[in-house]
Amino acid sequence: MQEKEILVKAEGLSKKFCKDLKTSLWYGVKDLISNLSRDDHKRNLRDKEFWAVRNINFELRRGECLGLIGHNGAGKSTLLKILNGLIKPDEGKVTIKGKVGALIELGAGFNPILSGRENIYNNGAVLGFSRKEIEEKLNEIIDFAELREFIDMPVQNYSSGMKVRLGFAVAAQMEPDVLIIDEVLAVGDLGFVLKCFKTIDKILPKTAIVFVSHSMPTVSRVCNQIIVMEHGKSMYNGSNVGKGIDKYYARFIENESNVVFTDNSIELIDAKIESPKGQINWNDNLKVYYHFKLLKDIPVPEFFTIIVDKEQRPVALLEKNLSGVIIEKDGHIMFAVSHNELQLSKGIYSINIAVRSSVNKEPIYRKNSIINFQVIHENETWEPFLLKSTYEVCSYNNPLNKG
Amino acid sequence: MKQLETRVYQRENNHNIYHLIKESLSDIWKSRFLSRQLAERDIKAQYRQSYLGIVWAFVAPLMTGAIWIFLNLSGTIQVSETGIPYPVYAFSGTLIWSILTESINTPATSTKGARGLISKINFPKEALVVSGIYKLLFNSFLKIVMLIAFVFLFGVGFHWSLVFLPLAILAALLMGTTIGLFITPLSMLYSDVSRIISMGLGFLMYITPVVYSIPDSGIMRTLMLANPFTPLIVTTRDLLIGTNPEFIGYFSIALLICIPLLFIGMVFYRISIPIIVERSN
Numbered sequence: 193m194q195e196k197e198i199l200v201k202a203e204g205l206s207k208k209f210c211k212d213l214k215t216s217l218w219y220g221v222k223d224l225i226s227n228l229s230r231d232d233h234k235r236n237l238r239d240k241e242f243w244a245v246r247n248i249n250f251e252l253r254r255g256e257c258l259g260l261i262g263h264n265g266a267g268k269s270t271l272l273k274i275l276n277g278l279i280k281p282d283e284g285k286v287t288i289k290g291k292v293g294a295l296i297e298l299g300a301g302f303n304p305i306l307s308g309r310e311n312i313y314n315n316g317a318v319l320g321f322s323r324k325e326i327e328e329k330l331n332e333i334i335d336f337a338e339l340r341e342f343i344d345m346p347v348q349n350y351s352s353g354m355k356v357r358l359g360f361a362v363a364a365q366m367e368p369d370v371l372i373i374d375e376v377l378a379v380g381d382l383g384f385v386l387k388c389f390k391t392i393d394k395i396l397p398k399t400a401i402v403f404v405s406h407s408m409p410t411v412s413r414v415c416n417q418i419i420v421m422e423h424g425k426s427m428y429n430g431s432n433v434g435k436g437i438d439k440y441y442a443r444f445i446e447n448e449s450n451v452v453f454t455d456n457s458i459e460l461i462d463a464k465i466e467s468p469k470g471q472i473n474w475n476d477n478l479k480v481y482y483h484f485k486l487l488k489d490i491p492v493p494e495f496f497t498i499i500v501d502k503e504q505r506p507v508a509l510l511e512k513n514l515s516g517v518i519i520e521k522d523g524h525i526m527f528a529v530s531h532n533e534l535q536l537s538k539g540i541y542s543i544n545i546a547v548r549s550s551v552n553k554e555p556i557y558r559k560n561s562i563i564n565f566q567v568i569h570e571n572e573t574w575e576p577f578l579l580k581s582t583y584e585v586c587s588y589n590n591p592l593n594k595g
Numbered sequence: 596m597k598q599l600e601t602r603v604y605q606r607e608n609n610h611n612i613y614h615l616i617k618e619s620l621s622d623i624w625k626s627r628f629l630s631r632q633l634a635e636r637d638i639k640a641q642y643r644q645s646y647l648g649i650v651w652a653f654v655a656p657l658m659t660g661a662i663w664i665f666l667n668l669s670g671t672i673q674v675s676e677t678g679i680p681y682p683v684y685a686f687s688g689t690l691i692w693s694i695l696t697e698s699i700n701t702p703a704t705s706t707k708g709a710r711g712l713i714s715k716i717n718f719p720k721e722a723l724v725v726s727g728i729y730k731l732l733f734n735s736f737l738k739i740v741m742l743i744a745f746v747f748l749f750g751v752g753f754h755w756s757l758v759f760l761p762l763a764i765l766a767a768l769l770m771g772t773t774i775g776l777f778i779t780p781l782s783m784l785y786s787d788v789s790r791i792i793s794m795g796l797g798f799l800m801y802i803t804p805v806v807y808s809i810p811d812s813g814i815m816r817t818l819m820l821a822n823p824f825t826p827l828i829v830t831t832r833d834l835l836i837g838t839n840p841e842f843i844g845y846f847s848i849a850l851l852i853c854i855p856l857l858f859i860g861m862v863f864y865r866i867s868i869p870i871i872v873e874r875s876n
Contacts, residue, residue, distance in 0.1 A: 199599075209873075220784045220874035227866050277604050277717045279873040285605035292602070297715040301633070305640045317632035318718055369599060 197289070199370050199400040200252040200275070204284035207245040207270055207424075208237060215240050244270045246424040247284070252417070254369070257401040259415030259433065261408070261440050267424040268404045269374065272296065275402060276372055290369025293319070298359025304348035308339055308358055311347050315362045329365050336387075337361035357384055364391050371401045408437050408503070409574055434572040441502040441540060453558040457488040458547055461524075463562045465543075474569040475580060478534045480510075480543065484525040492518050493556060496546040497529055500560075501539060507576040508536065515550060535580055537573035540566050615862045622719035622865075630722040634729035637708075652734045653741055656693035660686040663806040674807040679836050680749045687745065687832045688805035690738045694764060695824060696796050697734065698771025701727040702864070703779045703789060706871075713872055720868045721861065724776065731768055739764060742835055754837025763831040766846070770827060770853050776860030780867035784875055803828055823849050 210216035219238060237243070245267040252258050260268050273279045275286060276294050301318035302311045312333055316326040334340050337357045347355060373392075392401070392414070405411050411418070411433065418436035420428040422443070428436045465472075466479040480497060495518075497510040510529055518527045542564045547557035569578065623630075642648040663685045666672040677684040705727035706713070706720075713720060739760065746752070782788035800806075802818040805828060809819045819825050826842035826849055833840040840846070 216874050217784050220870055221781070223870045224780055224784075224867055227870065228863070273714075273872070274604060277602065278714060278869065280604060280606055280869045282606055285603060288602045288604075290599040292717065294716060297711075300712055300716045301636070303636050303640045305643055306636065310636070310639070313632055314636050317629040318712065318716055320629075320718060323628050323632075 196254040196256075198251050198253050199289045200250075200258075200402070201287045202248055202250050202275070202284070203286075205245055205248040205271065205274060205281045205286060206243060206283040207267075207274060207279065208241045208282050209244040209270070210238075210241050212240045243424045245274065245281075248419070248421075248426055250417070250419060250429060252370075252400040252402065254400050255397050256417060257396060257403055257415045259411040259418045259436070260402060260404045260421065261406070261411060261418065261436070262421035262427075263440075263443065266421040268421055270424075271421070272372055272374055272402065272404060288370055291367070292370045292372065293363070293366040293368030294372040294374075295360075295363055296372065296374045298356050298363060300359075302347055302355070302359070305346055307345060308337075308343040308347055308350070309334075311358070312362055315359060316365075319363060319366060321365070325365075333358075333361045333365060336364060353381060353384070360384075360388060360391075367395075368399060371395065371399050373401060373403045373405075375405055408440070412437060412572075412574055438540075449559055449561045451557075451559045453555060455556045457486065457490050458493065458525075458557050459485045459487055460545060460557070460559050460562065461485050463543070463545070465563050465565055466528075467565065470563070470565040472534060472565055472567055474538065474567055474578065475533050475535060477530060477532045478565075479528055479530040480563065481528045482526065482545070484547075486520060486523045486525065490556075491550050492520050492525060493550050494548045494553075495527075495529070496548065498544040498546060499536070499541050500544055501541055501576060506544075507541070512548075533580070534567065535577055536567045537576060537578040538567055538569040538571065540564065612859075612862060615865065616858050619721055619858075619861050619865050623721045623725055626719040626722035626725070629718060630725035630729060633709075633722060633726035634733070637726070637730060638733060649737060652737050653690065653693070656689040656738075657686065657741075660689040660806070663689075675810060677808050678838070679751060683745050683749045683751055683836065684808075684832070685806050687742055687835055688828060690742055691764075691767065691828050691831050692800060692803070692805045694731070694735050694738060695767045695771050695827065698728075698731050698768045699775045699778070699792070699796065700789075701731055702772060702775035703782045705730075706779050706783060710875075713868060720865065724772070724861070724864065728768065728772060731772075735764055735768065746835060751836050756834045756837050756840075760831070760834050763827075763834050763846075766850050766853075767827055767831065769857060770823075770849065773853050773857045773860050776857070776864045779864060780871060783871045799824065 210219055219241075248271060250258060260271065262268050270279075272294075274281050275288070276292065276296070277288075299311070299315055301314040303314060306314070309330075312330060313323070313326055316329075317323075321329075334343050337354075337360070339354060339358055339361075342350065342354070347358075350358070389410075396414070401414070403411065403415060415433055417431050418428065418433045419426050420436045420439050428439045430436065461483040462481075463483070464481045466481065467476075472478060482495070492513075492515075494512045496512055498506055499508040499510075500506050510531055513527070513529075518525060542561045544558065544560045545562055546555060548554065549556050571578075645651070647654075660682075663672075663674075664682050667674055667681055667685070674681070702724050705723045709723050712718075713723075742760075743757065746757075778788060778792060782792070799822070802815070802822050803824045804819060809825070809829075810816050826846040829842045830840045830846040833842075
């Protein structure tokens with residue numbers, strides 16, 4: 193296949209910011225003045241400055257999508273502002289070809305007092321449409337936003353979801369060569385979000401997209417290149433999206449376990465899993481060993497082993513202990529719980545333990561992230577489970593039509 | 596395959612002033628719809644939320660004028676002979692002055708009003724200045740109508756020089772906007788700047804022949820003659836009432852100096868915006 197043309201090229205982009213407002217404003221005045229002279233000497237950090245973005249390089253072709261991930265304050269938004277031409281890099285250079293569209297704020301230029309219809313013109317004008325273009329697309333926009341009934345009502349009476357819908361409907365009319373998306377799609381109801389993705393899928397083949405998101409499933413779905421940013425630097429930059437996402441998550445793995453709740457009647461002394469280095473091959477057995485100490489004289493409680501994924505979403509629960517199976521000895525409770533043929537998909541998980549009184553079923557203890565473990569499999573899977581399956585050949589009318 | 600427009604963003608400024616002016620002018624042309632739309636939006640929104648609406652555009656200068664007329668007629672303050680009915684003199688002075696001060700302030704107010712916009716969306720920033728000029732033209736038009744109404748009301752009558760009045764007003768807009776463009780970047784950074792400007796303009800009014808004429812001698816005469824706003828006010832008023840415009844020479848010189856300065860101001864504004872976005876949002 194023929195290589196498509198490069199639309200965005202970033203070379204050694206860097207940007208510095210100042211931590212102190214007063215100093216920052218004063219540097220601003222100096223910059224205003226040095227802007228006028230031919231003073232283009234090499235720029236070093238001045239007092240109280242730091243690099244918000246440091247040496248970012250990438251190339252993006254038509255039809256490609258670059259995912260930009262990193263924790264808050266890693267420099268993603270600053271980088272987007274540079275790409276969008278809102279601020280100038282202090283070092284390096286961006287070359288962008290074609291029409292640039294930015295979904296950074298929906299409904300820019302709206303005036304709350306004016307009607308939805310009037311604001312379509314305002315927003316459209318800000319996004320660079322001509323009057324003629326807006327007039328041609330007006331009906332399409334109103335229908336896309338599903339707001340025909342309310343289009344002549346002042347926008348201040350719209351719900352926030354309606355405003356976003358109207359803003360997106362206008363923005364969706366752009367036919368950009370390069371599209372910059374910040375996390376604007378996180379708002380709105382499910383139907384709207386699905387509609388947004390449908391629109392993006394439609395324009396993706398014709399466009400180079402830079403996409404900032406904290407939603408890894410979305411990133412892994414749309415992006416084919418990824419940059420993981422940390423403290424302004426790129427920690428990972430490449431086309432192995434799965435690897436990049438793992439790097440991002442690695443930062444958040446809390447080795448620190450924490451007691452979330454306790455009524456001081458029981459305490460976890462130790463917990464282990466039976467596998468070297470906390471790694472389990474997919475479809476192997478999971479066995480967790482517990483050692484509890486009773487602080488009060490209570491009957492043996494019920495234990496719940498909860499498996500959560502790296503985004504702290506609970507994905508599975510091991511069955512609780514049946515009464516009488518576990519026994520107490522000198523104020524200590526020791527037991528192991530097993531699950532055979534673990535079919536969680538590849539990734540990093542951690543275990544939370546919840547303890548409930550066997551008498552009144554009240555929770556008495558909960559500790560999170562007591563153990564971290566990794567499931568090993570050669571394939572990246574985004575669904576939480578990879579279930580073992582078998583296939584066989586069968587004729588088409590068999591066995592469903594057997595009746 | 597169509598040729599794609601290429602943009603390069605980097606630290607190094609293009610210091611070729613002709614190139615920058617060309618870019619600036621082409622952006623003004625490309626964003627003509629945006630400028631009009633922004634002006635229309637602001638004017639509509641302003642009047643939709645008020646009953647008196649348009650009245651507010653000229654009520655402040657009229658009040659100032661009325662105060663001076665009262666002071667003069669009641670004998671509290673004795674102003675020197677103006678040669679025309681004092682109410683015409685005072686009202687014309689305050690209205691023209693208000694056009695001037697409004698045009699000095701407009702670039703900064705338009706840009707500040709769009710603070711949220713300029714930090715999120717890339718559009719030709721010149722559109723903000725041009726939309727400000729549209730709003731000024733709208734307000735000034737009402738003031739000109741007022742002025743002409745006064746001329747007839749107080750029996751000064753029609754003069755052919757009235758035809759040139761819009762030109763003089765345009766000159767005031769031009770001069771004000773030029774000054775405003777140079778002030779805007781700084782006043783976006785520090786709120787002190789706009790306060791100093793509004794206070795300074797308050798003082799400046801008293802060394803400009805707005806509500807009293809230039810005295811025959813003394814320090815005030817020297818100050819007034821040196822003040823570049825003096826020819827603007829005096830010439831505009833002369834055209835209005837049909838007397839011989841004695842400051843036309845000074846007026847033309849000020850205007851001629853202003854035109855290149857306007858372009859430089861435009862370029863300064865253009866290259867300053869990224870710094871403003873970076874520092875103050």
